[in-house]
Amino acid sequence: MMGDETSGLSVTIPDGQLAAQAAPLVDKLVSDQIASKLAAGDPTLWGPEAEPEASIRLSWTTLHKSSRPLIGEIEALREELRGEGVDRVVLAGMGGSSLAPEVITRTEGVALTVLDTTDPGQVADALAGDLTRTVLVVSSKSGGTVETDSHRRIFAKAFGEAGVDAARRIIVVTDPGSPLAQLAENEGYRKVFLADPHVGGRYSALTAFGLVPAGLAGADVARLLDQAAAAAQVLGGDDADNPALRLAAAWGAAHANGAEKVVLATTDSGGPDSLPGFPDWAEQLIAESTGKQGTGLLPVAVESADAPGFADAGADATPVAVGPATGAAKIATSGSLGAQFLLWEFATAIAGRLLGINPFDQPDVEAAKAAARSLLDNPAALGGGETPSTVDGAVEVFAPAGVSGEGTLTDVLAEFLATAPEHGYLAVQAYLDRLDDASASLLRSELARRTGLQTTFGWGPRFLHSTGQYHKGGHQNGIFLQITGAAENDLDVPDRPYTLGKLQHAQALGDGQVLTGHGRPVLRLHLTDRAAGLAQLVRAIQAIQEVGGR
Known part of the structure; x- marks a missing residue:
């Protein structure tokens, strides 16, 4: 089956003027073979200054293959925990470590308590749950995130006070060699998942950072990778119908005309392709990847296609529907969650090339x-x-x-x-x-x-x-x-x-x-x-x- 049929992936540009402005950019991207070069991990696409960083940040393009071994590990651990009566998953993580698992579990309709806050009331509410049934996933790429470290310390103490062996209830996701990996070994934490270090946090949805907490909570992560694999066949092709090229070119053309803001709304509420919370995930991806050197695309996540800012977007904004092209949408994307993760990652990286910036650093x-x-x-x-x-x-x-x-x-x-x-x-x-x-x-x-x-x-x-x-x-x-x-x-x-x-x-x-x-x-x-x-x-x-x- 063709990848686009399996994933249902598509990008439409209902705004005829924007579509016409984007077309020459698509043609240039096709002739320069940008999609296939990106799929192959070519670090030269963003210029010589970006090359050192890009050379260690492109493994996300093949995660639909390299993350496969995680499926069995996650399922085995989940079964172990369920056998011990542990069925409540709390995630301590920030940014890419929390946003992807949250949208995965919301889309799948499974429960995950996400701690990406330093508000004492919100953390206290998470502590008030049944700790005898709780496992804490501590997720930090650098291993030194202050918020996540604080959550770990607080929960470890609370586990002990509840008569629960904290080491048996803490799972770690981190990069190899991080301070958190060393700490987990010293403390004897139950399991450590080492993520691919050649993937930046905001591109890490299909690494252990996205899959482990979501999978332990009950999401079907194998299906997610299948969806991404189907999309990868399409997104790596040098073809004018490539959805990632169309999306990136539309953003680039709009930005060139002064539309520096991208307004995001989920428009398929409750439908089979509904992706609740997806704009919050895309917000980080776009903002951190493009917002630098005095330029970039500002993502504006709104409540619906009828919300202020979407329905009445001015000349400086481009409304994008995640779902059907309803209302004032100038661009619309559709497809399964795994496919859309990869689509937006490809499009954002390509948009970086069009804007002349390095989409993989975060200097500020x-x-x-x-x-x-x-x-x-x-x-x-x-x-x-x-x-x-x-x-x-x-x-x-x-x-x-x-x-x-x-x-x-x-x-x-x-x-x-x-x-x-x-x-x-x-x-x-x-x-x-x-x-x-x-x-x-x-x-x-x-x-x-x-x-x-x-x-x-x-x-x-x-x-x-x-x-x-x-x-x-x-x-x-x-x-x-x-x-x-x-x-x-x-x-x-x-x-x-x-x-x-x-x-x-x-x-x-x-x-x-x-x-x-x-x-x-x-x-x-x-x-x-x-x-x-x-x-x-x-x-x-x-x-x-x-x-x-x-």
């Missing part, structure tokens, strides 16, 4: 981490001694330079939003509990509707491993609304001089400092009472007079 991600570490090393800076510009009910306002911070919360928001440049964007960054404070996600559509700005929403620190790269390295026309909140019950991190709450606060302040250093406005709103503050913030946004698109 470390800056926010370093700033957070510096704050943690200086406890006085996290002692709550900051003076707000103003206080309105349950909201403390910390206004950026150029914004007075005076008046009501609505006044402050209106003044801040007015700082957005033409064709700029607004990033809402919520350092909160994405379960208990889930209503915060409603802010995206409310703000987009009233401002006409393309508006992204990210849970902190999760987004630091995703769109955080674009914020510092991409087009410098963003403004940033940070939302932090008081932690009702903080959690100590064993053998570390900080709590989760302090770590979360340091991450917010650290990223804010880096963004400010890039000349970007950052308005921080601190909720002294989260529920009351969020309700107040929604009312304040709704009171803002609507303005036209920019």
Whole structure:
């Protein structure tokens, strides 16, 4: 059976003008044999400066073959655990280590508790589950991710206090030779899965990072690899109908015409090819791969094809439907999950070539981490001694330079939003509990509707491993609304001089400092009472007079 028939993979461009603009780019990519060279792992496709990095980052193109041995290992471990009454899987991981397993398990309809947060309330909720039935998957490519290490320490202690042998309940996924691999050996953790080190985190969906937690939770990872294998036959071909060439060329043509934002919506809700959460995975892939050197594609994940920003996208944005080409979609992709993983990876790497950047590095991600570490090393800076510009009910306002911070919360928001440049964007960054404070996600559509700005929403620190790269390295026309909140019950991190709450606060302040250093406005709103503050913030946004698109 032909690969495209098995995977159902296709890319359509309903917008005739965009299709016409993309066609010459497709022809050039075909004549230069870019698809087959990429499938063969050619590291020269992005120029001599990118070649050293690309030469050790292209194994993702053959994972549908090389990841096959994992299937039996995962199934055997799952059966072992079930035999011991262990059927609850908690994943501690950030960025590529959490986003792919989350979309896999959501698509498959199986339960996976994902910890990609430093919010003490959300971590406490995960700890409140039945630890006698729980296995923790600690997933970190570098082996030194501070959030993931904190989760491991907290759960190891909790296992012990519950009378559970922690070493038997911790599974590790990491790169060979990482500090975490050594630690796992020293601690005698139950099993260590060593991932292919020649795959970057955001391209790692079909490595052990994506497959192990999803497979242990009950997802059919063999089928996922079959889907990717079928797609690989199509995506490696130098043909004008190659979906990856069409998708990359459409992005490249749109960007050349000033459409630097890609608005993503899942449009096949509940259908056989429905991929819930896929835009969140694609968001990291696109943002970290292309957002650098002052250029790139800003992914904007929205709620539906009817959402503000998709239905009314301006000239600076390209709506992309993951599913049927409904509404204002200018591009639509369809296919199974395994096929679409590979499609978007191929297209993103090729788009990097069209934009003239290296799609495999992330030069600006470390800056926010370093700033957070510096704050943690200086406890006085996290002692709550900051003076707000103003206080309105349950909201403390910390206004950026150029914004007075005076008046009501609505006044402050209106003044801040007015700082957005033409064709700029607004990033809402919520350092909160994405379960208990889930209503915060409603802010995206409310703000987009009233401002006409393309508006992204990210849970902190999760987004630091995703769109955080674009914020510092991409087009410098963003403004940033940070939302932090008081932690009702903080959690100590064993053998570390900080709590989760302090770590979360340091991450917010650290990223804010880096963004400010890039000349970007950052308005921080601190909720002294989260529920009351969020309700107040929604009312304040709704009171803002609507303005036209920019």
